[in-house]
Amino acid sequence: MSRGSSVGRIRARNQRRILEAAEKEFDRHGFGGARMQRIADRAGLPKANIHYYFRNKLALYRAVLDGVVAMWNEAFDRISADDDPAEALAAYIRAKMDYSRTRPAAARIFTGEIMRGAPHLKDYLRGDLRNWFGERTEVIQHWVDSGRMDAVDPHHLVFLIWSATQHYADYDAQISALYGKAKLTRADYDAAADSLVKIILKGCGLEPK
Amino acid sequence: MSRGSSVGRIRARNQRRILEAAEKEFDRHGFGGARMQRIADRAGLPKANIHYYFRNKLALYRAVLDGVVAMWNEAFDRISADDDPAEALAAYIRAKMDYSRTRPAAARIFTGEIMRGAPHLKDYLRGDLRNWFGERTEVIQHWVDSGRMDAVDPHHLVFLIWSATQHYADYDAQISALYGKAKLTRADYDAAADSLVKIILKGCGLEPK
DNA sequence: GTCTATAGTTAGATAGAC
DNA sequence: GTCTATCTAACTATAGAC
Numbered sequence A, B: 001m002s003r004g005s006s007v008g009r010i011r012a013r014n015q016r017r018i019l020e021a022a023e024k025e026f027d028r029h030g031f032g033g034a035r036m037q038r039i040a041d042r043a044g045l046p047k048a049n050i051h052y053y054f055r056n057k058l059a060l061y062r063a064v065l066d067g068v069v070a071m072w073n074e075a076f077d078r079i080s081a082d083d084d085p086a087e088a089l090a091a092y093i094r095a096k097m098d099y100s101r102t103r104p105a106a107a108r109i110f111t112g113e114i115m116r117g118a119p120h121l122k123d124y125l126r127g128d129l130r131n132w133f134g135e136r137t138e139v140i141q142h143w144v145d146s147g148r149m150d151a152v153d154p155h156h157l158v159f160l161i162w163s164a165t166q167h168y169a170d171y172d173a174q175i176s177a178l179y180g181k182a183k184l185t186r187a188d189y190d191a192a193a194d195s196l197v198k199i200i201l202k203g204c205g206l207e208p209k
Numbered sequence C: 001g002t003c004t005a006t007a008g009t010t011a012g013a014t015a016g017a018c
Numbered sequence D: 001g002t003c004t005a006t007c008t009a010a011c012t013a014t015a016g017a018c
Helices: A005-033 A036-043 A047-053 A057-076 A085-102 A104-115 A122-145 A154-170 A172-179 A186-203 B005-033 B036-043 B047-053 B057-076 B085-102 B104-115 B122-145 B154-170 B172-179 B186-203
Strands: none
Touching: A005 A036, A005 A047, A005 A057, A005 A104, A005 B005, A036 A047, A057 A085, A057 A104, A057 A122, A085 A104, A085 A154, A085 A186, A104 A154, A104 B104, A104 B154, A104 B172, A122 A154, A122 B172, A154 A172, A154 A186, A154 B104, A154 B154, A154 B172, A154 B186, A172 B104, A172 B122, A172 B154, A186 B154, A186 B186, B005 B036, B005 B047, B005 B057, B005 B104, B036 B047, B057 B085, B057 B104, B057 B122, B085 B104, B085 B154, B085 B186, B104 B154, B122 B154, B154 B172, B154 B186
């Protein structure tokens, strides 16, 4: 083997730096507005190196998107039929809000891709996500049918949770402007999550947890 | 006067065509990904004419954005203290949902601008929108204080309504993929609005209207 | 007011020395 | 594996005839 471990380490480190820089750039400017030069500058590497590690701009974008989707899938491993509805929904709302707080750039890149018609996420939406969506809305329907919560439409309930939590990442700039502060604090996000849990759970006929 | 009425009519018609084409293009590709040539093709005019009516790409984008903001302001003229809380909130939710259904491209352009940090909407956010936000959240607070609804945080309630309704425009592609249909119907939007009204009003301790 | 032709610039991508 | 220099394509913008 000609690849020593130190070489692999450099490769791993550079790839990570490039992906981090690319996430910021794609978040801030979108795919069309992103500049390979700025990504290189931010990563502290010459532009040609970006092309050494990633064939072209699209390949780099897809690599960033893969990371975002991996994060998304992680957040989805929740809500099972045995759970208490109020506890499960509250935990899911708080988990999604945590992503908006800790990974806002990744969350916005996902929204941006969907808004453009999801040209690079069609398979994901029709595959993994659709399976997850079908299974979890069935669980909610089961809760409804067994009288453990009000008869709300499970699909729209999931959309409500997704949109309300995602909003704090996507509309960060608007919320900050309305609050007259440069950045939201941890306490702001916690208060937002508390409000959402309170309204949504009660709206489904559940006791807040 | 050297400008006859027919000349003004051509100008108005061409500007309208360009703005319509530009809205579609900026929606689909974002500012950075938008191409003046495609806008010209869609408008049925030679590219040079686009530059005749709009100095440059940014000026065209801002003209599109102005139209979007005008639409937004219109939707804001609702909710006053004398209103019945349940009726006012339900009407506002349905009005916002109507915008997501009838002007999805405009709605997405607004989200896209906010997501990039709102570089061209800073004044609007800190001016008109902030005033509106302050006044209307005061109305909601008044409803809370007079015991007409539960003690929910008015700010987060407004964000919830904004995000939940906006979602059906921004995430149109995802929702369609999950439903396995190419396009949402009028009935889909009505069902979505009904679900939102039901959950949000009950979540605020109000009787559905 | 319209449109063809093109100028001027930028950015993605690569060749080739180290 | 790294980096400078450069190629090539694409795009915004404009000049100037009609």
